[in-house]
Amino acid sequence: MRILVTxxxxxxxxxxxxxxxxxxxxxxVDRGKLNGTPFELLKADLLDPxxxxxxxxxxxxxxxxHTAAMAxxxxxxxxxxxxxLLNAELPGELAAVCAKRGxxxxxxxxDAVFDGSKDGTYTEDDKPNPLGVYAQTKLDGELAVLSVNxxxxxxxxxxxxxxxxGTRSLAxxxxxxxxxxxxxxxxxxxxFCPMFVNHLTETLMSMLGKELIGLYHVVGTQSVSKYQxxxxxxxxxxxxxxxxxxxxxxxxxxxxxxxxxxxxxxxKLSTDLGHDIPELSAGLKEFYTQYVQSYxxxxxxxQHI
Numbered sequence: 001m002r003i004l005v006t007x008x009x010x011x012x013x014x015x016x017x018x019x020x021x022x023x024x025x026x027x028x029v030d031r032g033k034l035n036g037t038p039f040e041l042l043k044a045d046l047l048d049p050x051x052x053x054x055x056x057x058x059x060x061x062x063x064x065x066h067t068a069a070m071a072x073x074x075x076x077x078x079x080x081x082x083x084x085l086l087n088a089e090l091p092g093e094l095a096a097v098c099a100k101r102g103x104x105x106x107x108x109x110x111d112a113v114f115d116g117s118k119d120g121t122y123t124e125d126d127k128p129n130p131l132g133v134y135a136q137t138k139l140d141g142e143l144a145v146l147s148v149n150x151x152x153x154x155x156x157x158x159x160x161x162x163x164x165x166g167t168r169s170l171a172x173x174x175x176x177x178x179x180x181x182x183x184x185x186x187x188x189x190x191x192f193c194p195m196f197v198n199h200l201t202e203t204l205m206s207m208l209g210k211e212l213i214g215l216y217h218v219v220g221t222q223s224v225s226k227y228q229x230x231x232x233x234x235x236x237x238x239x240x241x242x243x244x245x246x247x248x249x250x251x252x253x254x255x256x257x258x259x260x261x262x263x264x265x266x267x268k269l270s271t272d273l274g275h276d277i278p279e280l281s282a283g284l285k286e287f288y289t290q291y292v293q294s295y296x297x298x299x300x301x302x303q304h305i
Contacts, residue, residue, distance in 0.1 A: 004061035007068030009033035035304040063104035074255035076134035087137035092144025099149035116259025132256040161197030178239040186227030193219035196283025
């Protein structure tokens with residue numbers, strides 16, 4: 001399968017491209033941050049007029065994985081117009097072009113579209129209530145995609161793994177600080193369902209293979225607090241878990257509001273795929289194994305200097 005991946009230098013984009021490069025024809029779209037990758041690269045600014053059409057004409061993919069976004073939650077609060085263009089308008093434009101050409105599209109959204117006030121697990125039928133600019137623009141992107149391309153897939157995700165700069169995931173945040181012997185805070189009252197990025201890649205490929213359409217929650221099987229996730233990272237890497245201070249998100253100095261409960265159900269996903277999703281422990285084990293095998297260093301060797 002020939003797959004076009006936008007945001008190829010991002011956490012999901014780069015891991016997806018590297019993982020699938022041996023078994024599929026991968027074309028990554030990047031703004032010039034990568035060099036020497038084992039997959040084809042196209043340099044483009046997706047916000048340029050007509051960029052989506054030109055990219056699909058040039059690459060002629062069977063499927064598109066749209067990971068490109070303004071993903072820093074606090075940055076979105078500071079630049080709402082930039083967030084709107086990248087997170088809301090661009091997905092709709094890309095979805096329309098894919099629909100016209102009959103190309104499968106998986107659009108990457110976020111679990112943050114919910115306000116976290118539900119006492120229990122969120123399903124795809126629950127009504128979103130975004131709290132900040134990032135969440136609102138990502139929800140707007142979902143709606144834009146499905147309104148022009150009902151055959152597309154929209155995935156609400158929350159994932160971790162190694163990144164190009166080593167600072168993009170919560171797992172890296174905990175590892176970097178603990179490995180340096182620094183104290184770090186962990187929220188005990190923010191619950192989420194982290195999924196290892198390579199497991200997410202495999203799941204997205206399974207969804208393409210099954211030709212699924214519509215909205216899916218694609219997260220990990222286990223809900224944990226940010227604090228407990230930090231503890232699990234510390235234990236896996238044999239670092240000092242006492243450096244992690246358990247705190248409440250109330251009174252934190254974060255710019256954007258965060259949802260306290262992002263426990264999402266993956267019943268629809270596992271049912272439609274016909275198999276179970278890997279457990280948190282399996283993801284953490286692979287995350288550690290990649291470190292031992294110098295995968296983060298290999299990844300950073302593709303950074304354009």
